[in-house]
Amino acid sequence: MLNVAVIGYVWPEPNSSAAGQNMLAIIKRCLSADFNVTFLTAATDSDHKEDLTALGVDVHSVALNCSSFNSQIAHIKPDVVIFDRYMTEEQFSWRVKEACPDALRVLNTEDLHSLRQARHEAVKQDNDARLAQLNSELAQREVAAILRSDLTLVISKREMALLTEHYGVPRAQLQYHPLVVGKTPLVTLPFEERAHFVHIGNFRHAPNWDAVLQLKQSIWPEIRKALPKAELHIYGAYPPKKATQLHNEKQGFLVKGWAENVESIMLSAKALIAPLRFGAGIKGKLIDAMRCATPSITTWIGAEGITSTASITANSNIQEIDDPKQLAQWPGALCSANTTDAAVIQDYVRQAVALHNDKSTWDSASNLTATILSSFESEQPEVPLIEKITGLKQSLNTHRNGLFMQSLLWHQTLTASKYMSQWIEAKNK
Numbered sequence: 001m002l003n004v005a006v007i008g009y010v011w012p013e014p015n016s017s018a019a020g021q022n023m024l025a026i027i028k029r030c031l032s033a034d035f036n037v038t039f040l041t042a043a044t045d046s047d048h049k050e051d052l053t054a055l056g057v058d059v060h061s062v063a064l065n066c067s068s069f070n071s072q073i074a075h076i077k078p079d080v081v082i083f084d085r086y087m088t089e090e091q092f093s094w095r096v097k098e099a100c101p102d103a104l105r106v107l108n109t110e111d112l113h114s115l116r117q118a119r120h121e122a123v124k125q126d127n128d129a130r131l132a133q134l135n136s137e138l139a140q141r142e143v144a145a146i147l148r149s150d151l152t153l154v155i156s157k158r159e160m161a162l163l164t165e166h167y168g169v170p171r172a173q174l175q176y177h178p179l180v181v182g183k184t185p186l187v188t189l190p191f192e193e194r195a196h197f198v199h200i201g202n203f204r205h206a207p208n209w210d211a212v213l214q215l216k217q218s219i220w221p222e223i224r225k226a227l228p229k230a231e232l233h234i235y236g237a238y239p240p241k242k243a244t245q246l247h248n249e250k251q252g253f254l255v256k257g258w259a260e261n262v263e264s265i266m267l268s269a270k271a272l273i274a275p276l277r278f279g280a281g282i283k284g285k286l287i288d289a290m291r292c293a294t295p296s297i298t299t300w301i302g303a304e305g306i307t308s309t310a311s312i313t314a315n316s317n318i319q320e321i322d323d324p325k326q327l328a329q330w331p332g333a334l335c336s337a338n339t340t341d342a343a344v345i346q347d348y349v350r351q352a353v354a355l356h357n358d359k360s361t362w363d364s365a366s367n368l369t370a371t372i373l374s375s376f377e378s379e380q381p382e383v384p385l386i387e388k389i390t391g392l393k394q395s396l397n398t399h400r401n402g403l404f405m406q407s408l409l410w411h412q413t414l415t416a417s418k419y420m421s422q423w424i425e426a427k428n429k
Helices: 018-032 068-076 086-099 113-124 137-148 157-166 206-226 262-268 284-291 342-357 359-378 385-394 396-401 404-409 416-428
Strands: 003-008 036-041 058-061 080-084 104-108 151-154 174-176 197-200 232-235 253-257 271-273 296-298 310-312 318-320 332-334
Touching (some): 018 036, 018 104, 086 137, 206 342, 271 342, 284 359
Parallel strands (some): 080 104, 197 271, 232 253
16 A cells, blocks of 8 residues: 655645545545545645545645655655646655655646747737747646646646657656546437537636637627527636626626536537647536537647647647648537637637527537547547556556656756755755
8 A cells, every 4th residue: 555645735625626636546546546645735625626625535724835745745654645737746746856866756737838828928929829839837847847747647648748758758758648528418408409619627726717808809799690599607616806897797798607517518508518628637617518418619639639639840840730621529629729820710600600500500510529539538548547556566666766857867966946945945944
């Protein structure tokens, strides 16, 4: 039986984000393997957090930039430490290495933050996310965290390819860990019993907020002209005032906020609309829609990691396919991410009208959801997560001896985060 310590960047909120679902799935897999699990976090309390104690997890708070953590982690004596996102690895991994040198260090990326930021920067500069510059300072930090770790969990095969083919991360340090799909409802509603459109996403996540703005400012007004009685229901955790102020019943643009039951919302909607212009990882909202046999209208960003839509070019830029005719089948429609183009807006309108009014179009898209989900679920890692962790723990020295870049990054001249943390601690005293 292994002792596993999970250091969370935030509390797991499976009903708020795909990241929360992913972290909870990891914890549950460890518990199902009869591992002892301890969850530690410096995050403030959350109303929507999962009750980890009820699952049998020991929960403790920790302080940032404080040597008290060294004593805490030494007392736990973990065999495995899982860091939630690269920021947590930067903050705590050196302390874990000093206090528990024989612990297997695992980084859970959730998604590649540097990839998402690079795409966001490209969009903010009125460029296409396909032109994102990969070699950013944040990418250096994130890839360094990956190389320092013994194993990194990557949620998307697209991001696996990026890490190995562009950044040169050894395959031995990576584990494909896809988002868990979850159960499909036993009964789904037919076309005749569904109404309106839905969009869902945590408002604190920049790609989701951007998508809401695209809907409000460009896409929905044109759809509403074609479907004057249709409504768009906007759901998501932590809606700020600037989001609730977008609510307009006359326009059929209804900001609902927190979703108590995502499944019931998806089951009753004609279609999900997610005009994502940037982002990374796997989009949980699109998986949820497919579980509920609900068609969706999104972009290559939304489809990324679920179907094959991307490759890496020789000039180190991201080259995404943005022609719907070249994309893999999708249960609904994949539109261009360029929502500033009038022709693209009209494409959203055409697709929305077809799914809203035409039963045969809707049925074809709805029936395709099971096929896409089945294909996605069939692409499992070569070695299951628990088996991978157990195997690496048993051969940890051999594994580390083969990782030159890991030892290089742990060289004393490259431990800036350690000395910064110690300086902050001394300053606070």
